[in-house]
Amino acid sequence: MKEQHTSLCKGIMEKLKNQEHSQILMEIFEVMSEASDVNEASTRIKDMLLKKIDQIVGEM
Amino acid sequence: MFKVSELYIEGFRGINQGLPLSLGDHVTLIVGPRGTGKTTVCQGIEYCLFGKIPLLSGPEFAREDGLASSYHRTGKVLLKMLLQDENGRILEIIREAERRKKTEFGSKKSKLSCKLMGTLIGEGEFSKLLGLSMEDYYVTSYLRQETLRDFINAKPEERGDYFSKLLGLEWHEALLTALDSAVKDVKQKTKIAEKRWSERSERRQRVLQLAEDLERDKEDILKDTGISTENLTIDYLVDLSRTIVEGVSNVAKTLNETFELELSERNLQEIYRFEEKARQETGRLRSIKETQILGLKDKRNKLNNLKLRYNELYPELGISSLEELGEAKSKLQADLETVEKDLETKRQQTNFIEKKRIAIEATTKTLEQIHSELHTIENQFGVKEIIEKRIKDLEKLINEKEIEREKYDAYDKLITDGLVYLEMSLSSLCPICVRPIDPLAIIENLKTKSQELKVKEITRLESEIKGARTGINEQKGLLSQITDWNRRAEELDHQLGRLRKEVETQLGKLTTEPILSFLTKEIENGEEVRESLEEKRTEVKDKLKEIEEVKKKFEELTTVEQQAQTMLSTKARGYDLINGLDEKIREIDGRNKEIAEIESDLSKIESSLKRFSRVIIFLTRESQIKKALGEIPSEEEVKELEGKYLKLVELEDTLADIFQATMNDRDAFLQRQLTKLETALGTYYAILKPHVHFDNLQIIHDAQGYWLKASSKTDPAYYTYVRPKFSTAQLNMVAISLFFSMAENVPHNFGFIVLDDPSQSLDNDGKKLLAKAIAQMSSKKQLLIATQDEIFANEIKAACIDPKVYEIKSWNQQRGPII
Numbered sequence: 024m025k026e027q028h029t030s031l032c033k034g035i036m037e038k039l040k041n042q043e044h045s046q047i048l049m050e051i052f053e054v055m056s057e058a059s060d061v062n063e064a065s066t067r068i069k070d071m072l073l074k075k076i077d078q079i080v081g082e083m
Numbered sequence: 084m085f086k087v088s089e090l091y092i093e094g095f096r097g098i099n100q101g102l103p104l105s106l107g108d109h110v111t112l113i114v115g116p117r118g119t120g121k122t123t124v125c126q127g128i129e130y131c132l133f134g135k136i137p138l139l140s141g142p143e144f145a146r147e148d149g150l151a152s153s154y155h156r157t158g159k160v161l162l163k164m165l166l167q168d169e170n171g172r173i174l175e176i177i178r179e180a181e182r183r184k185k186t187e188f189g190s191k192k193s194k195l196s197c198k199l200m201g202t203l204i205g206e207g208e209f210s211k212l213l214g215l216s217m218e219d220y221y222v223t224s225y226l227r228q229e230t231l232r233d234f235i236n237a238k239p240e241e242r243g244d245y246f247s248k249l250l251g252l253e254w255h256e257a258l259l260t261a262l263d264s265a266v267k268d269v270k271q272k273t274k275i276a277e278k279r280w281s282e283r284s285e286r287r288q289r290v291l292q293l294a295e296d297l298e299r300d301k302e303d304i305l306k307d308t309g310i311s312t313e314n315l316t317i318d319y320l321v322d323l324s325r326t327i328v329e330g331v332s333n334v335a336k337t338l339n340e341t342f343e344l345e346l347s348e349r350n351l352q353e354i355y356r357f358e359e360k361a362r363q364e365t366g367r368l369r370s371i372k373e374t375q376i377l378g379l380k381d382k383r384n385k386l387n388n389l390k391l392r393y394n395e396l397y398p399e400l401g402i403s404s405l406e407e408l409g410e411a412k413s414k415l416q417a418d419l420e421t422v423e424k425d426l427e428t429k430r431q432q433t434n435f436i437e438k439k440r441i442a443i444e445a446t447t448k449t450l451e452q453i454h455s456e457l458h459t460i461e462n463q464f465g466v467k468e469i470i471e472k473r474i475k476d477l478e479k480l481i482n483e484k485e486i487e488r489e490k491y492d493a494y495d496k497l498i499t500d501g502l503v504y505l506e507m508s509l510s511s512l513c514p515i516c517v518r519p520i521d522p523l524a525i526i527e528n529l530k531t532k533s534q535e536l537k538v539k540e541i542t543r544l545e546s547e548i549k550g551a552r553t554g555i556n557e558q559k560g561l562l563s564q565i566t567d568w569n570r571r572a573e574e575l576d577h578q579l580g581r582l583r584k585e586v587e588t589q590l591g592k593l594t595t596e597p598i599l600s601f602l603t604k605e606i607e608n609g610e611e612v613r614e615s616l617e618e619k620r621t622e623v624k625d626k627l628k629e630i631e632e633v634k635k636k637f638e639e640l641t642t643v644e645q646q647a648q649t650m651l652s653t654k655a656r657g658y659d660l661i662n663g664l665d666e667k668i669r670e671i672d673g674r675n676k677e678i679a680e681i682e683s684d685l686s687k688i689e690s691s692l693k694r695f696s697r698v699i700i701f702l703t704r705e706s707q708i709k710k711a712l713g714e715i716p717s718e719e720e721v722k723e724l725e726g727k728y729l730k731l732v733e734l735e736d737t738l739a740d741i742f743q744a745t746m747n748d749r750d751a752f753l754q755r756q757l758t759k760l761e762t763a764l765g766t767y768y769a770i771l772k773p774h775v776h777f778d779n780l781q782i783i784h785d786a787q788g789y790w791l792k793a794s795s796k797t798d799p800a801y802y803t804y805v806r807p808k809f810s811t812a813q814l815n816m817v818a819i820s821l822f823f824s825m826a827e828n829v830p831h832n833f834g835f836i837v838l839d840d841p842s843q844s845l846d847n848d849g850k851k852l853l854a855k856a857i858a859q860m861s862s863k864k865q866l867l868i869a870t871q872d873e874i875f876a877n878e879i880k881a882a883c884i885d886p887k888v889y890e891i892k893s894w895n896q897q898r899g900p901i902i
Contacts, residue, residue, distance in 0.1 A: 038744035072265035
């Protein structure tokens with residue numbers, strides 16, 4: 024994870040109400056770090072989260 | 084941080100021939116008149132970096148190429164920039180494009196070529212290297228008046244995106260955007276999952292519940308209807324339908340009605356149709372039955388009423404026609420007329436007698452008064468003859484007194500003559516005693532005494548005559564009055580006689596008794612006769628009234644008779660008719676009883692239909708539930724859906740928590756950034772001093788967005804939100820302060836600022852202050868300033884260290900700007 028993102032991730036993690044949610048936050052920042060700019064990061068995060076939702080939903 | 088060292092523009096807008104520019108380390112100034120290509124140089128840098136100029140787009144630019152020079156011989160556009168950072172890295176940017184053909188429309192994509200230290204790099208790497216988005220560029224590196232004015236004039240909530248980028252919140256915003264989208268998506272999916280889970284779960288529960296209910300219903304049906312379990316079949320319904328048809332047939336026959344009812348096929352649909360039809364028929368027949376009963380009841384009531392009335396009237400009247408009544412009535416009317424006539428005669432006679440009695444009474448009374456007066460006079464003054472004698476006596480007395488008076492007149496003449504003689508003789512001696520005397524005095528004395536005596540005696544006599552004459556007049560008056568009253572008494576006697584005669588003539592009889600008592604008796608007799616006549620009249624009228632009542636009753640009897648005859652279709656009258664009515668009533672009672680008896684048949688049919696209905700509903704439900712039981716979701720499927728729903732709820736909760744945490748972190752970060760920006764903003768605002776009183780500028784952020792608030796340092800309570808109280812020139816200076824503070828704080832690697840005509844609308848003091856601010860900024864960033872304002876250019880030259888200056892003299896089509 025990039026230094027800038029590490030700091031951002033740490034700041035947000037401290038503000039979580041439930042620390043059990045930090046696992047998904049870490050996954051989000053891993054994806055964010057792979058992006059070259061914010062727009063790409065936003066798209067990647069969206070995709071990742073949608074994929075996660077779809078995995079749960081599957082065929083309903 | 085990269086700065087621009089070289090710039091080359093060719094074939095771009097108004098720059099036809101190649102225009103090379105070497106830029107100064109700190110400030111480069113391009114000065115020239117309006118329309119000579121200064122802004123084109125600024126736009127050239129924009130186009131070279133991003134390959135587009137948003138301001139030069141729209142419908143007109145779709146029709147006409149506004150980027151390529153119209154006069155370049157090849158129509159090629161070539162832009163080059165040479166950049167260098169503090170580490171000595173050299174970045175070469177080349178942007179190429181071609182003039183659009185006249186047949187082409189829309190923008191034409193340009194070609195970008197970048198070399199870092201002579202090595203080609205991709206567009207992504209180039210973008211990453213500068214870290215400068217187009218939005219950043221407009222707010223931190225390219226000051227266009229319209230952009231800044233738009234920014235200043237924007238509503239607080241519209242400044243959010245600008246500030247977010249400029250304050251380094253883009254990662255927060257990107258994360259929030261992605262999370263917001265994901266939260267919305269997961270919420271939607273959660274709703275769908277919940278709906279599906281609850282739908283299927285409820286459907287499963289519902290069907291299972293229905294199956295349980297069916298079993299209970301089955302027990303109730305068996306208990307209520309008394310049929311056995313094996314009878315819950317279509318065969319049982321078919322058998323029951325025959326019973327129903329038979330019952331309906333019997334009822335219809337009794338009511339003289341036809342019917343249509345038959346079960347033709349042994350399936351549920353047909354059985355339903357039969358049941359509906361059977362219900363309709365039963366309902367119809369029941370309705371007919373009720374109508375018939377009501378009709379019979381009505382008819383019976385009518386007949387009974389007719390019978391009772393006829394039976395009452397017929398014996399009572401005892402007459403056979405109205406003619407009989409007419410004769411009796413005529414006789415009574417004649418009697419009435421006679422009585423009325425007698426009454427009138429008696430009334431007239433009584434009036435006459437009364438009138439005469441009053442007249443006689445008045446006359447008699449007057450006569451009595453006259454007699455009374457005469458009697459009084461006679462008592463007082465005597466009778467007529469006495470009064471006449473008294474008058475004669477008085478006349479005789481008058482005569483005697485007049486004679487006596489004549490005597491006195493003769494004596495008086497004699498004395499007077501004697502005295503005249505004496506006077507004439509005038510003897511001075513007394514003839515008797517012969518003594519001397521005064522003859523004249525004596526004569527005079529004698530005259531006087533003689534006169535006195537004469538007067539005295541004549542006065543006495545005249546008084547006596549006068550008294551006698553008055554007495555005669557009085558007596559004559561009395562006599563006249565007596566004569567007059569006697570005359571009146573005579574007249575009244577005549578009048579009484581005449582009245583009596585009139586009465587006798589009128590009454591046709593003579594009477595010897597006093598007329599008044601006779602008349603009083605006559606009046607009393609007349610009163611008795613009148614009373615008797617009135618009684619007779621009342622009696623006759625009562626009889627006439629009775630006849631009228633009998634007539635009415637007879638007419639009613641006739642009506643009743645006709646109605647009864649019509650109802651029985653007979654001409655019978657009297658007791659034959661009454662017997663006929665009795666017979667008809669008995670007949671109706673019989674029919675009524677007959678119809679009432681079908682109630683039990685109808686009840687049986689309805690009871691059968693109830694059983695029929697319950698069995699068919701049960702069979703239908705049983706069939707449907709059996710089918711539904713075969714189709715309901717399995718317990719495993721429902722559990723799986725519940726699991727998915729719960730996982731989605733958990734994910735939604737997680738993402739919402741992360742979203743809120745990111746919001747909180749962004750707000751904290753924003754506050755830190757605003758604090759940082761305020762320092763630079765304070766510096767440039769203090770240099771430019773746009774407002775005398777509001778010498779402090781702050782950026783405020785709240786739920787409604789970003790606000791620019793100017794206040795007084797000495798009195799913070801005195802403030803404005805810039806737009807309401809600042810002029811255009813003041814707003815420009817605020818904008819430049821903001822632009823410079825942003826340029827210092829927004830993190831990217833492009834250390835170059837372009838200012839296109841920044842002194843617009845500023846006065847000379849403002850230009851001087853702006854030059855000072857530019858000098859301050861030039862220690863941090865490299866600046867390229869385009870202006871047509873020579874005063875401002877001179878201020879720049881004075882304020883900045885060693886600025887590089889390009890002066891554009893003119894412009895022509897072949898070359899473009901002439902420097």
